[in-house]
Amino acid sequence: MSDPAELIDPLVSELPTWLPGQRWFGGKDRPISSVHPLGTTVLQEGDPLLLHMIVEVRQDDRVTPYQLLVASREKLPEYLGSSWIGTERGRPCYEATGDADVTGRLLDLIAEGADVGSMRFRHEPGAEVRGGLRGRPITSEQSNTSLVYGGTYILKLFRKVAPGENPDLRLHRALQEQGCEHIAPLLGSITGDLHGEPATLGMLQRFISDAVDGWAMATTSVRDLMADPELPPDQVGGDFAGESQRLGQAVANVHNDLRRALGEQVADAEHIDRVVKAMHSRLDTVVAAVPQLAEHAPALRAAFDRLRELDAPVPMQFIHGDLHLGQVLRTVTGWLLLDFEGEPAATLAERSALRSPLRDVAGMLRSFDYAAHQMLLGEQGEDPKLTERALEWARRNRAAFCEGYAKAAADSLGDPRSHGDLLRALELDKAVYEVAYEHANRPEWLGVPLASIARISSGGE
Numbered sequence: 001m002s003d004p005a006e007l008i009d010p011l012v013s014e015l016p017t018w019l020p021g022q023r024w025f026g027g028k029d030r031p032i033s034s035v036h037p038l039g040t041t042v043l044q045e046g047d048p049l050l051l052h053m054i055v056e057v058r059q060d061d062r063v064t065p066y067q068l069l070v071a072s073r074e075k076l077p078e079y080l081g082s083s084w085i086g087t088e089r090g091r092p093c094y095e096a097t098g099d100a101d102v103t104g105r106l107l108d109l110i111a112e113g114a115d116v117g118s119m120r121f122r123h124e125p126g127a128e129v130r131g132g133l134r135g136r137p138i139t140s141e142q143s144n145t146s147l148v149y150g151g152t153y154i155l156k157l158f159r160k161v162a163p164g165e166n167p168d169l170r171l172h173r174a175l176q177e178q179g180c181e182h183i184a185p186l187l188g189s190i191t192g193d194l195h196g197e198p199a200t201l202g203m204l205q206r207f208i209s210d211a212v213d214g215w216a217m218a219t220t221s222v223r224d225l226m227a228d229p230e231l232p233p234d235q236v237g238g239d240f241a242g243e244s245q246r247l248g249q250a251v252a253n254v255h256n257d258l259r260r261a262l263g264e265q266v267a268d269a270e271h272i273d274r275v276v277k278a279m280h281s282r283l284d285t286v287v288a289a290v291p292q293l294a295e296h297a298p299a300l301r302a303a304f305d306r307l308r309e310l311d312a313p314v315p316m317q318f319i320h321g322d323l324h325l326g327q328v329l330r331t332v333t334g335w336l337l338l339d340f341e342g343e344p345a346a347t348l349a350e351r352s353a354l355r356s357p358l359r360d361v362a363g364m365l366r367s368f369d370y371a372a373h374q375m376l377l378g379e380q381g382e383d384p385k386l387t388e389r390a391l392e393w394a395r396r397n398r399a400a401f402c403e404g405y406a407k408a409a410a411d412s413l414g415d416p417r418s419h420g421d422l423l424r425a426l427e428l429d430k431a432v433y434e435v436a437y438e439h440a441n442r443p444e445w446l447g448v449p450l451a452s453i454a455r456i457s458s459g460g461e
């Protein structure tokens with residue numbers, strides 16, 4: 001190939017049809033009006049040629065920069081057929097994260113601490129990173145793309161990029177500096193330029209191979225309880241309450257470390273007013289899309305408005321922002337929290353704001369509810385005995401989580417259950433978010449958050 005630049009324009013013209021088919025593309029709800037290349041870096045010359053691209057995707061009034069890793073070869077091997085984007089100037093061009101012959105280059109560049117064009121590949125101070133490994137994408141559903149190298153490293157390539165330090169990297173750095181035991185060690189990063197400002201493109205961590213995620217463990221425990229309907233929950237083999245308690249403690253420890261590293265503030269009336277307005281506004285949007293939510297709107301609004309009358313001060317700090325059982329890993333030594341990026345649909349400014357740590361507690365409490373109720377999804381008609389069993393599991397594990405949290409929490413917080421109005425409003429706000437998420441992504445799950453909203457807003461929990 002004489003000049004890689006010759007590929008760029010024809011390749012970019014293929015992207016409006018190719019992007020909506022990608023799992024990580026976050027704008028599937030509206031048509032793409034244009035894609036514009038912001039910057040291209042040649043990471044490897046020859047065959048295969050490896051290009052890093054940042055493109056700006058325009059949809060109505062929304063403009064979002066995305067990061068792409070694209071390769072081109074003289075001849076595309078059959079196993080890369082599903083990654084094909086287009087054939088430009090006679091050369092097949094394809095999404096490169098599935099090509100283990102080229103992904104190793106990213107790790108090598110981090111190991112070398114290299115600069116290529118405006119991209120900076122770095123390992124963290126004191127971290128040892130070994131190159132020479134092939135990287136393969138993980139198969140689980142995700143909003144970014146993560147590559148695993150030899151069962152040793154995991155490199156997350158952030159798909160949506162924004163100027164500034166990604167909160168995932170920022171919070172991992174802060175936690176690592178505090179010696180936090182509840183994160184996977186941070187080893188390196190990739191930074192590029194976006195509109196003249198540094199922007200995080202990737203984050204390298206130790207891959208934890210001997211771990212199970214919290215969602216898999218919790219749902220196995222629910223299944224065990226359902227299979228033995230007569231046994232009291234504490235005598236069922238797969239009882240999860242001990243783990244829930246340890247998880248609560250781990251989350252409180254992470255909050256403590258984030259507070260120590262990055263500080264805290266107490267929310268003033270103006271801030272609380274903004275939070276309440278944001279809750280109402282999210283509800284307005286979701287009710288418009290999901291009319292079944294309308295009947296619960298008055299109770300939801302009343303719960304949100306109660307935040308204006310709280311007696312106790314509301315401390316705010318950096319938090320995880322999208323905590324659920326799928327974001328925690330149980331290793332042989334304890335619980336790890338993953339993915340401090342916040343809710344995928346939120347703006348960087350929203351995700352980087354100080355918030356009540358009880359938001360993370362509320363997220364996890366919602367997740368216990370999900371784990372219990374997803375078992376009932378396929379059931380024909382409601383079996384009151386099974387439903388009661390599910391509720392019993394959720395109650396037991398939610399309580400254990402709060403007990404664990406209280407053991408390690410800051411004095412200003414204590415037991416999350418002692419902040420009833422705040423916790424209820426945050427749980428309901430999260431459930432409203434989940435209604436929107438399920439409506440857009442998994443309509444068959446919509447009943448899970450809707451049923452919880454009905455229960456919580458009627459004072460059932």
Ligand SMILES: Nc1ncnc2c1ncn2[C@@H]1O[C@H](COP(=O)(O)OP(=O)(O)O)[C@@H](O)[C@H]1O
Binds near residue numbers: 145154205338
């Ligand atoms: N350090 C790690 N060790 C082992 N598995 C990991 C690690 N980090 C992430 N994973 C796995 O990758 C999945 C996706 O990671 P995550 O950071 O949540 O990506 P995304 O932001 O795209 O959702 C996780 O659910 C987990 O299964």
Ligand SMILES: O=P(O)(O)O[C@H]1O[C@H](CO)[C@@H](O[C@H]2O[C@H](CO)[C@@H](O)[C@H](O)[C@H]2O)[C@H](O)[C@H]1O
Binds near residue numbers: 343367371
């Ligand atoms: O992990 P992500 O950052 O992509 O989070 C999004 O997807 C989650 C589902 O994968 C979604 O979580 C919801 O479903 C979970 C069960 O699959 C449940 O444990 C969570 O409590 C529930 O919120 C999450 O909301 C969304 O942001």
